Amino acid sequence: MTTLETPPTTTPTPPPPPPAMRRAGNETSRVLLKRLAGCLIGGFVLGLMVNSKEGSPDDFGFVFHQTALKPRMLIFLAIGVVIFAGITFWGYLRQHARRPGVRPLGMGILVIVVSQVVLNWYDPQTVKFNGLRKLVDKSSGLSSTTTWFFDWLSWTLVALSVVVTGAAIVTRRRVFGWVTTVLGIAGAVLAWTAHSDVLDLGGGIDHSLGAYGDVIGFLILAGAGATVALSQAEVADSRGFMTRVMEYRPGLPFAVLGAVLAAFSYARNCWFAPVNRNLDFAKTHDAYQGTDINSLASNYLGWLGWVCFVVVAVLTLAATYLRQRLLGWLAAGAALVATVLTFFSLKSMTDVAAKSVPQFGKSWNNLGAGGFTACISYGLFAAAAAYVIARPKTRAAGKSATLPVSRALEKARNSANMKALIVIALAVALFYPPMLSQYWQNVLVTQMAVYLLLAVGLNVVVGWAGLLDLGYIAFYAVGAYTTAYLTGSLPRKPPSWLHMTPLLTIPFAIVACLIAGVLLGAPTLRLRGDYLAIVTLGFGEIIQIVAQNNPGNFTNGPRGVEPPVPHPKLEIGGWKITWGLDNLPYWYLLLVMLAIVVVLFYRLENSRLGRAWAAIREDEVAAQASGVNTVRAKLLAFAIGASTSALAGTFFASQTGFFDPTQFDIFTSILIVAYVVFGGMGSLPGAMAGAAVLTWLPEFLKSQVPTDDRQMWVGALVLAMMIFRPAGLLPAKRRKAELSHLDEASPGEVSAIPRGGAM
Amino acid sequence: MIPQPLADTHDVVFDVEHITLRFGGVVSLNDVSMQMRRGEILAVIGPNGAGKTSLFNVLTGVYTPQEGRVLLRGRPGDSPVSVIGKKTHVINRLGVARTFQNIRLFPALTAIENVKVAVETRQKAGPLAAMLGMPWQRKEERDSTAAAYALMRDVGLGERGNELASSLAYGEQRRLEIARALGTNPGVLLLDEPAAGTNPQEKRELAELISRINRERNISVLLIEHDMKLVMSVADRIIVLNFGGKIAEGTPEEIQRNPAVVAAYLGTSAEDAARQATDQPELHLIDTQLEPPPTDEERSGD
Amino acid sequence: MSHQVWLHQLPHIVAANAPAANHSVDWFHQLPQNIVIGLEQGSLYALVALGYTLVYGVLQLINFAHSEVFMAGAFGSYLVVDAIVGNRHLTGAAVPLTVLAGIVSGAAVGAAVAWILEKVAYKALRRNGAPKLAFLISAIGASLFLSNLAGKLFTRVQNNAFPTYFNVNHHVFSIGSADVSLIVLIIIATAVIMMVFLDRLVNKTKLGMGIRAVAEDAPTAALMGIDIDRTISRTFIVGGALAGVAGFLFGTAFGVGNIMGFTPGVKAFAAAVLGGIGNVRGAMIGGLILGQAEVLISALPFVGAEWNDVVSFAVLVLILLVRPTGILGERLWRAA
Incomplete structure (x- = not known):
C-alpha cells in the first residue's frame, strides 16, 4: 500500500500539463478506453476466481456458464469500474487522500474487514464473524447489544466512520473527527463485550483472533478520527509521525506494548485450558489449590506472576523514559528472570495436570495462551531495554570520527532496531508456536520449517552471488537420501560402522551435498546466467528421475524409503533428548539449526567472500579485473548453498520418516526461488519472510477458498507483489540501492532490460 | 620511425610482439608490437575504433589474440610470464590493474566496500574462518578496511x-x-579514458593524481585518453594506433610533429600533413597546454 | 505439484519404443520409425522454443509463463473444435477445414494470452526498472495463476482427448520401415510451414527488422524511432501464436490438460538454449536435435524410455560445455 505512494513530503506537486498535451483529446479518450477495458477484464477475471465452482472434464464450459453468465458477475464488473474511476479521478481524490487521518482510516477499515471476513471468531465451532452471527441468532441468553453487534451494528459503525471521517476531511470540521473517535471507541468496546458475552455463554476454549483484530481495528479508527480532529497539517506526514513516536524515547513504544500485552495476559487470558474450560490466571490459581505443583508454580500463580509483571514493566518503562543504560540492563535481566520463572511455573503446571488429569491433554497441550503471551510480552520488554542499552542518552550525538553525525545516528538507530527486532523475533519464535493448534503446529514443522532453511540456503546462491539456480531441490534430495542411507532406511544398507542416528548424519549429508554442488558447479559455472538456469533445472530434473528410476536399487524408486528413517535423538552425557511424533520439539530443533545458519551466514555476508559475491553479481567483468577469482567464489556459493539444503534434507527425512522422489520435483524447486525473490533477494530476513508467508498462505487459504484454487491465489499474489514491489517484502539494503539507482544508470551502461518508451 | 631497442630488457613491463586480434572478419588489432618500460607513463591514443580498448582487453586477458605473444613482468623483480590464455583475475594478481572506459563500479556496494573487494583478493581467510569469526579473519578484515581507507584518502x-x-x-x-x-x-595500472566526462578542474586533479601514483608508488601507467592536453601533460611516451595498427611511437613532442598521426587525426594524407608540418614548423596541430588553474577572481565568479 | 510424465507414456510412441528396448539389432531396425517420431517431437519443441527465443531476444528474459500460453492455445482450440464437431461425424472437406480452424484458433488464443501476459507480468516491471529476477518470478506467478485458473475453469483432469473428427493414427505412407501417421504428417507439415513463415517474418519484414534491432541494442533502436514497447508486445504475440499452434497440435495428438505445458515448456526452453538462445534458427535446430536425441538415445537398449528426460538434459549440458552459447551461438552477443 505504501509502496505505491512516494512519501508525501518529498513529492513535488506535478506541474500542470502543458496546453499541447490537452489538445490531444482523442489520445486521452483512447487511454481512458484502454484503462476501462483493462479494469473490466480485471474485474471479470476476479469474478472467475472468486467462486466455489470447479471445472469438470465432461463440460469445459460449466464453470464459465456458472460464473460469467450469472448476475453476480455484475458485482465484479462494478468493482472494475470503481477501480477505473479511482485511477482516473486519482488527481482529484489525491488532495483529499493526502490529508492527515486518511491512511489510519484506511488501515483501520482494512483491519476490521480482515477481522470480520477472514479471521476466526469462535474456535469451538470454528466459525467466522458471519457464522457466529447465525449462531448468535439461534442462541438465547445473550444481551441484545451482542445480537445487534453481530447483526448490523458493527458494519454500521464502520460505514458511519467512513462517512463521518470523509465529511471531516472534506469540510474540515474538527467536530466530525471527534465523532469518529467516539464511534471507534464504541466499536472497540462493543466488539469486546459482545465476544466476551459469547464466550461466557459458550464457555469454550477460544484461540480465535477475530475479536482482538476487530478491537484493534476500531481503536485505529478512533485514532484516525483523533488525527483528523487534532492535526493542523495540510498534508499527512505519516512517516514523520511514526519517526517522532519512535524517536521520542527509543524503545518506549515497545515497553508500552509489552505492558499492555502482559496486563492482558495476566488479567484476562486463559492460562489453563482443559477441555471445554477456560481458566484465567486467578482461576488457574484456584484450580491448582491442593495439587502437588511445586512451590515456585504455586507462588507464581498466587503472587509472583504479578510481581514479575509489575517489576519488569516499571523497570523497563523507567529505563526507556530516562534512557539510563544501567536501568536498561536491569530491565533486560528482570525480563529474562521473569521469562524463566514463567516458563518453569508453566512446566510444573502442565506436568501436574498431565499426570493427574490425563484426559485434559498431554504435557504442553493443556495450557492456554496466557503463559506464552506473558513470555512474549517479556520479550517486548527486553527489546525495549535493548534500545536503551544500545542508545542511552549520552550516546545520542555521534562520536565516531569517520562518520558524519547524521550517519552515526542512523547507524546507531539501525543497530538498535536490529537488536530489538532480534529479541522480539526470538521471543515470538520460542513462545508463539505452543499457542498454535495441532494443525498449525504441523504446518509449521512440515511446511514452513524446511522451506525456511532452504530459502536461507538458496539466498546465498541467488540473492548474494546472483546465480539463478532452478535445481536447488536436487541438493535437498541428496541430503535426504544420504540421511536415509546412513540410517539404514534404503535397500542398500551402510556398513555397520557407518550406521548412525539421524543427527549424526548431518556432516555426511553436508559433505555429500558439497560434492554434488561442486560436481554440478565445476563444469557449469562458467556458463552465463540463463544457461546456468536451464542446466541447473536439468540437474534438478535428473536427480528426481534418478531417484524415481532406482538405479542399482539404491533409492527404492517410487516406493520411497523403508523402513522409515528414525526420529532424531540426542545424548550428551546423561542428558537425553528424543524427538517423536509431536511436532513442537522439531520446531525447536529447527530453530537451533536456523539460528546457527543465520548467524554464520550473517557473518559471511559481511566478509570478503560476501563482498566478492556482491561484486560478481553487480559486474562480473569488473570483479575479475579487480582480482576476484569468480569461478572459485561462485563454486563456494554453490557449495555453501548446497550444504544448507543438506541440513534441511536431514531434518525433513528424520521428521517425516517417509518420503519418495515425488517430493523433490522441479516445480517445488522453482517455488523456492520464488520464496527468496518474494521475500527480498539477498536479505536473510527477507528470504525467511518470503518462505514463511508463501508456505503459510496456501494453508491459510485452505479455509478461505476451494482447496484446489490455492495455487491460483498464490500465483496471483506473487504476480501482484512483483508488479507493485519488485524488490520483495523485506529488501536487502544492497538490492534497494540497485533499484533506486536504476533511473540514473551511468552513461554507456546498458541495462539488462530495455525500458519502455520510444522517442 | 623505428623505436630504439631497449638497453635493459628487465625494465620492460609489457613486451607485446606482433599481436593480431580478429572478430570474425573484422581485424581489431593488426600485428601490433610495443614495449612498456618500468616506471613510465605510456599513453595510447588514436581515433575511435582504432583498437585501443581491444589492446587493453588483450593485456588483461579478456580477449585472446589469434597471433603474437605478450610477456608481462608485473611488479619489479618478477620474471616474465606470458599473458596469453591466462584468466583476467590471474593477470590481475600478477600485478596488472585496470579501470574501464564506461565506469564499472559495484553500484550497490559502498565506496569503501568497492575498494575492499580489490584489497581482499590478496587475503587468505576462507569462508569457514569468516563464519566462525576467527581472530585472524577479523584481523584481515581490519587490515583491509584500513588499507582501503588509506587508498580512498589518497585519491581524495x-x-x-x-x-x-x-x-x-x-x-x-x-x-x-x-x-x-x-x-x-x-x-x-591501465587507465581507459579516465578523463572522459570530467570537467577541466577534475582533469587537472586527475593529471596530478596520475603523476603522483606513478611517482610515489612506482607504478607504470598505461593510459588511453582522448584528451590531448591531459596526454601531453602526463605521458612520457605515446603510441598511436589507427585501424588496429600502430602508426607511430615516441615522445609527446615527436608525436605532435608526426605527419602520419596528424593525417590520422585530420583524415588527410600523410604527404599533405608532412608538407604542412614542414611549412609551418611552429604550428602545433594538437593543443598541448592544460588550461591554467582558474584565478581567484574566476573562482569567486562561480 | 508433480508434472505429468509425457510422451513416452503415450500409446503410439510406446508402441514404437517398446520393442526397441530389447535388442541392439532392433535399434537399427526401429531407427527410421524413431527418426519420424523424433521429427514429430522436435517440431513441437521447435515451435514452442521459438517463443522463448524471440522473447529472450528482445528482453533477455526467460518467459517462464510461455508454457501456459501453449496450454491456453490447446484449450482455446479445443473449445473451438469441440463447438464445430459437437456430436456430428465430419466427412470430406470439413475435416481439413476443422484442422485449419483449430490451428487458427490456437494461434489466436495463444497470441491473445501472450499479449495480455506481456501487459500484466512484464510491462509494469519494465517501467519500474525491476531487477532481472523479478521478471522471472512474476512470470512464475503468472504461470502458476494461469495453469490453475485453467484448471478451475475447465478441468484439472489431464490428457483429455480432442473430439474425434479424424483418425489421428491413420496410416498415410511409409518410408522404408517407418510408418507416418496422419497426425505426424500434420504436425511436421504445420511446423515446417510456420517456421518458414517465421523465418521470413524475422528476416524480411519491418516488424522482423524491429525485433532484430531491439534484440541487438534496444536504446539505439529507440533512438532510431523504433517503438520498443510495441515491438516487444508484437514479439510476444508472434511467439504466443506459434505456441498456440503447437498447443493445438500437441493437444490433438496427446490430449489437453491444465498442466500439459510444463514438461514441453521445459524441454522447449532447453531446445532454445541448445540452439543458442535469442537465435531464431537456433531454436528450430535445437528443437529438432533435442527431439531426435531424446527418442534415439532413450531407444538404445541399455538406456530405456524412463531416462528420456535425463537424456535431453544430458545432451544439453554436453553441448553447452563444448559450445557455451549454444549450437548457432547468440546473435546478440554482448562482449565485455
Missing part, C-alpha cells in the same frame, strides 16, 4: 567511504575506480 575520497558507489559524483566515481585498481597492489 576519504570522507565518502560510506556512500554508495552509485551515489558519488561522476568524477568521484572515476577516482574511486582508480582507488579500487590500486587496491590490488599493481605494478602496472
